[in-house]
Amino acid sequence: MLAIVALLGACGSVETGSVRPAEAEVFAAASSTLVPLPDGRLVLEMDARLIAIAPGDPTSEPIVIGPATDVGEVHAVVPTQGAVLVLASGGTFLLRGEAWVPTDLGMAFDGPIVDAVRLPSPTGIGLGDLWVATATSLYRIVDDEAQELALDEDLSDVELAIAPRPEGPALWVKLPDRVLEVWRDRSGVVRTARLGLETAPSAIGGSAAPTGGSTTGWLVIDGGLFSIGADRVLVDRGVRVDRLLTSPLADEVWALGPDGPRLFADGARLEVEGAALPDDAPVALAADGSLFVSDGAAVRRVSPRRQVTVGGAPDGSLLVRPQVFPVAAEGSPLIEAQIDGAAVELLTEPLRVELDPAELGEGSHTLEIRVTYDDGTLPVLERRTFEVVTNATWADDIQPIYDTYCGQCHGPEGPANTRLDAPGDWQEIFEVVVANVEDGRMPLNNDPLTQREIAIIQAWEVGGFAQ
Numbered sequence: 001m002l003a004i005v006a007l008l009g010a011c012g013s014v015e016t017g018s019v020r021p022a023e024a025e026v027f028a029a030a031s032s033t034l035v036p037l038p039d040g041r042l043v044l045e046m047d048a049r050l051i052a053i054a055p056g057d058p059t060s061e062p063i064v065i066g067p068a069t070d071v072g073e074v075h076a077v078v079p080t081q082g083a084v085l086v087l088a089s090g091g092t093f094l095l096r097g098e099a100w101v102p103t104d105l106g107m108a109f110d111g112p113i114v115d116a117v118r119l120p121s122p123t124g125i126g127l128g129d130l131w132v133a134t135a136t137s138l139y140r141i142v143d144d145e146a147q148e149l150a151l152d153e154d155l156s157d158v159e160l161a162i163a164p165r166p167e168g169p170a171l172w173v174k175l176p177d178r179v180l181e182v183w184r185d186r187s188g189v190v191r192t193a194r195l196g197l198e199t200a201p202s203a204i205g206g207s208a209a210p211t212g213g214s215t216t217g218w219l220v221i222d223g224g225l226f227s228i229g230a231d232r233v234l235v236d237r238g239v240r241v242d243r244l245l246t247s248p249l250a251d252e253v254w255a256l257g258p259d260g261p262r263l264f265a266d267g268a269r270l271e272v273e274g275a276a277l278p279d280d281a282p283v284a285l286a287a288d289g290s291l292f293v294s295d296g297a298a299v300r301r302v303s304p305r306r307q308v309t310v311g312g313a314p315d316g317s318l319l320v321r322p323q324v325f326p327v328a329a330e331g332s333p334l335i336e337a338q339i340d341g342a343a344v345e346l347l348t349e350p351l352r353v354e355l356d357p358a359e360l361g362e363g364s365h366t367l368e369i370r371v372t373y374d375d376g377t378l379p380v381l382e383r384r385t386f387e388v389v390t391n392a393t394w395a396d397d398i399q400p401i402y403d404t405y406c407g408q409c410h411g412p413e414g415p416a417n418t419r420l421d422a423p424g425d426w427q428e429i430f431e432v433v434v435a436n437v438e439d440g441r442m443p444l445n446n447d448p449l450t451q452r453e454i455a456i457i458q459a460w461e462v463g464g465f466a467q
């Protein structure tokens, strides 16, 4: 079914306001390449080499990650399991910690990558579909395999973006004369339809779901900015735009145009005070909503929000044991914390929140930490959703892990001496088992278990090795 986007939303109802971003020089040389990584680092080009810097950490040294010429133009940088996948015209690369390794994923494509995007997962936890376009084909990457979607279009100028659909995050494919929507229906089948627009947009973008919201698609039509949210209504945002900056990792959207920069954040359209953003300078949007700008002799960061980091278990983790979430914030802001909507005590020296899974109980929980400044920057909301599991059992949780990853070697017939086919075998050497899966030595010759699987093994111990 073709979704007709005919209704025009009123723009008068949009909340407005202003923001005074914090600005800082992060690198003392200009760079034509600006690639923000999901972990907050920034990849720059210096003397024909790509280097990674950590703008939030003044003590860190830049590291050289490879010759820029081999990488070419970077089209997308997407988080994958514990690493960053860089999709560039020169190939595909994995950045794991400080190691930069070419991957053979690029071999699956019939030509250089023109654009790529990773969709958020429909549940908001874990990774969603990765889409890659070459000049002639569109691919969906599933379990490191590239599946081609037959489109029969010239994709040499294609742009990809995330977009909302009732079924979950969808893909927009911008062709010269129209936009296609690609999504998976409830049974997982890939569907395509033309987005019903009277005029083809000149640019598209997609922003991440804000807390509790959903993905938004952005379009530049006849020089004006429009958006489409989960309600599928095309809304005129009342701004002229020359450059649209969106990121599937950020819910903030920057529109640079003749009336000055505008920022869309926290449900409002904001005038940007004090920030100098040259028209033609290289600009990139980071996952935290900051802009990196390379002008003249330096790379600057223009941040609508102050830097706040919350440590402890990452979003989507499994919580098994009491967990500390340390909070690091610049200056002296007002900080509030809530678990599932109820206030939770903020401990000091060091600043932190402590949560005990036994008190929270089984199931899914959300920790929210709100940090507010009075200097014109926007408040920072850090959110961690996690699951508490304390009642893992051998039959439901551990045996399936054993069957999948260990059984071929650790059973009665296997090559390993250590037997692990009964719960008692695990209990006897439990610490050794955990140490072996944590450092990835086991399963032998195979990918390490996921954090989740390891947490389930630990939860089994916490729950008293239930059968």
Ligand code: HEC
Pocket: 401, 402, 405, 406, 407, 408, 409, 410, 415, 416, 417, 418, 419, 420, 429, 432, 433, 436, 437, 442, 443, 444, 445, 446, 449
């Ligand atoms: C491809 C075969 C293979 C697979 C799969 C495998 N192992 Fe092993 N494992 C071995 C071998 C070989 C040894 C060394 C001999 C021994 O100690 O039994 C070993 C040793 C171990 C040891 C003892 C290490 C020590 O320091 O004493 C533990 C514990 C272990 N494996 C756990 C696991 C777990 C848990 C899994 C599944 C998540 C797994 N292994 C999967 C082959 C395998």
